[in-house]
Amino acid sequence: MSLAVLKSRALAGMEAPEVSVEVHLANGLPSFTIVGLPDTEVKESRDRVRAALQNAGFDMPARRITVNLAPADLPKESGRFDLPIALGILAASGQIPGGGLNQYEFAGELSLSGQLRPIRGALAMSFAMQRSADGKPRAFILPLANADEAALVAEAAIFPAATLLQVCAHFAALDPGAALQRHRAALPEATFCYPDFADVKGQRQAKRALEVAAAGAHSIILIGPPGAGKTMLAARFGGLLPPMTDEEALESAAVQSLTGGFAAANWKRRPFRAPHHTASGVALVGGGSVPRPGEISLAHCGILFLDELPEFDRRVLEVLRQPLESGHITVSRAACQSDFPARFQLIAAMNPCPCGFWGQSDTCRCTPDAVQRYQGRVSGPLLDRIDMQIEVAAMPPATLSAAGDGESSATIARRVALAFEQQLARQGKANQHLSAREIDQHCRLDNSGEQLLRTAMLRLRWSARAYHRVLKVARTIADLAAAPSIAQAHVGEAIQYRRALRER
Incomplete structure (x- = not known):
C-alpha cells in the first residue's frame, strides 16, 4: 500500500477540528513534501520524523513522500502532527500493519530519538474527539505527559505512549503485552494552602469588602498608599472563594491546556493571574497569527490581579471593558476568528497619586493637576464596570506592632459559601452575573432603600450601569446577612463601596 490516511486534530481557539493526515509514497527522486497550509513548526517535522524513524530502527523510504493535511484551508501549527506523519509513512511503506489505524x-x-513530547491542547482535542459527528468516537493515542488532562473527559478512550516504538508495537500485535493500556485520570484531592487573612492586621473595611466581593463574584479596586497591604490582601483572596465545580474545573483546565500550562496538581484550584503592567493588549486578551488565549482567559473561573493599574497602557486597559461585561472574548484575524471564555474576577490595585501619599501633607507634594492626570489614566467607562472601589488606608505603627486579631480565611470562607449557596438556590448563578431582567426580579428594594439609592445616584451622577451594580452588591450583602430582601442598611453599605476616584 502506498497510501495511508490517519486522523488528528488542529486547534482553532477552543475548538479542535478534525484533520486527515494523508501520506502518499510515489516513484521518483527522494523528497519529503508537506502541504495543507502548514506553518514553520509543521514543515520542520520532516527532519524530526526522518531522524525519529531512523533512530527507532525503521527504514526511511527513498521515495517521493507527499503528506497532505486536510482540509487545506485550515491553518496547521505546532509539532502535534509528527506522530501521525511518522505512522503514515510506516503504514504506507508496509513496515507496520495499517488495518487498525482508522480506529484511532x-x-x-x-524527538530525534523517537520519544514522544507533550503537546498543547490535549484536553480540547479529547473533547472534540468525543463530540465527533459520526457518533462513534475513536480512541486517542498521545504522549504520556498529556494523559491526565486528556482523560479528564471521562468517556474518552485515552492510550498514552512514551515512544514511537511503543505505538508501533501496539499495532504490530506480535506481543499482546506490548499493547497500549487505556489511561484513567488520577487527579489529587482539591486541598490547597492559601495565605491566611489572619496575617493581615487592621484593614477591617477592606477585608469586609473582599468578603462581599468573594460572595457575589464582584470586581473590586483597592486604592491606597504604598505598603498599605493591597497586594497582601489580593494574594489571600483566593482562599475566600467557593470551591470550583467539576464544570468550572474542566473549563479552566481546557484553557490552560491550550498553552501547555495544565498541571494535575492544580486541579480545581482557581487560577490567579497577575500580569506585569508592561503587558501588551494581545498578552492580556489573546491573539497572534494563530490566536491563543491571553491573561483574561487564563484567569477564567479565577482571579485576574492588576497591580499598579494606572501604570498599564490606557489602550491596554480599555480592552477589558467588553470581557468584563460579557465573560468571553472574540479574537478576530484575517484568516480566522476564535472565541475564548473570560469569566474572571478582577482585583485591581493603585495608588491615589503619583507619589502614592495623597492627603498626607508632610509627604505628598503632588499638585491637583498631577493627581487628576494620574487618576485619569484609568478611564471612566472602565471604572464604571468595576463594582467596588475601596480605600485601603496606611496602617499606624501601633496597629502593626499589635497582635493579630483578624478572622482566618476559613472562617470568612464559610460565610461566603453559605451566601453563594443562597444565590445558586435562588437564581442559579452569582449575583454579579444577573441580567437586567433578573435584577428586577431578585433585587427589589423597599421604599426607604429605593429613596436612598435614588438620592445617591443623583448626587454622585451615576450611570444606569453603576445603579445596577450597586443593586447587585446590595443583594450580596443581604445574602451574607441571610436576609430574604434588601434593606436600607444593605443599600447604604453598597453605596459606600462605590466611591469613584473622580469624586474623591
Missing part, C-alpha cells in the same frame, strides 16, 4: 486519532511531537 493521533497527536504527539517526536
Whole structure:
C-alpha cells in the first residue's frame, strides 16, 4: 500500500477540528513534501520524523513522500502532527500493519530519538474527539505527559505512549503485552494552602469588602498608599472563594491546556493571574497569527490581579471593558476568528497619586493637576464596570506592632459559601452575573432603600450601569446577612463601596 490516511486534530481557539493526515509514497527522486497550509513548526517535522524513524530502527523510504493535511484551508501549527506523519509513512511503506489505524486519532511531537513530547491542547482535542459527528468516537493515542488532562473527559478512550516504538508495537500485535493500556485520570484531592487573612492586621473595611466581593463574584479596586497591604490582601483572596465545580474545573483546565500550562496538581484550584503592567493588549486578551488565549482567559473561573493599574497602557486597559461585561472574548484575524471564555474576577490595585501619599501633607507634594492626570489614566467607562472601589488606608505603627486579631480565611470562607449557596438556590448563578431582567426580579428594594439609592445616584451622577451594580452588591450583602430582601442598611453599605476616584 502506498497510501495511508490517519486522523488528528488542529486547534482553532477552543475548538479542535478534525484533520486527515494523508501520506502518499510515489516513484521518483527522494523528497519529503508537506502541504495543507502548514506553518514553520509543521514543515520542520520532516527532519524530526526522518531522524525519529531512523533512530527507532525503521527504514526511511527513498521515495517521493507527499503528506497532505486536510482540509487545506485550515491553518496547521505546532509539532502535534509528527506522530501521525511518522505512522503514515510506516503504514504506507508496509513496515507496520495499517488495518487498525482508522480506529484511532493521533497527536504527539517526536524527538530525534523517537520519544514522544507533550503537546498543547490535549484536553480540547479529547473533547472534540468525543463530540465527533459520526457518533462513534475513536480512541486517542498521545504522549504520556498529556494523559491526565486528556482523560479528564471521562468517556474518552485515552492510550498514552512514551515512544514511537511503543505505538508501533501496539499495532504490530506480535506481543499482546506490548499493547497500549487505556489511561484513567488520577487527579489529587482539591486541598490547597492559601495565605491566611489572619496575617493581615487592621484593614477591617477592606477585608469586609473582599468578603462581599468573594460572595457575589464582584470586581473590586483597592486604592491606597504604598505598603498599605493591597497586594497582601489580593494574594489571600483566593482562599475566600467557593470551591470550583467539576464544570468550572474542566473549563479552566481546557484553557490552560491550550498553552501547555495544565498541571494535575492544580486541579480545581482557581487560577490567579497577575500580569506585569508592561503587558501588551494581545498578552492580556489573546491573539497572534494563530490566536491563543491571553491573561483574561487564563484567569477564567479565577482571579485576574492588576497591580499598579494606572501604570498599564490606557489602550491596554480599555480592552477589558467588553470581557468584563460579557465573560468571553472574540479574537478576530484575517484568516480566522476564535472565541475564548473570560469569566474572571478582577482585583485591581493603585495608588491615589503619583507619589502614592495623597492627603498626607508632610509627604505628598503632588499638585491637583498631577493627581487628576494620574487618576485619569484609568478611564471612566472602565471604572464604571468595576463594582467596588475601596480605600485601603496606611496602617499606624501601633496597629502593626499589635497582635493579630483578624478572622482566618476559613472562617470568612464559610460565610461566603453559605451566601453563594443562597444565590445558586435562588437564581442559579452569582449575583454579579444577573441580567437586567433578573435584577428586577431578585433585587427589589423597599421604599426607604429605593429613596436612598435614588438620592445617591443623583448626587454622585451615576450611570444606569453603576445603579445596577450597586443593586447587585446590595443583594450580596443581604445574602451574607441571610436576609430574604434588601434593606436600607444593605443599600447604604453598597453605596459606600462605590466611591469613584473622580469624586474623591
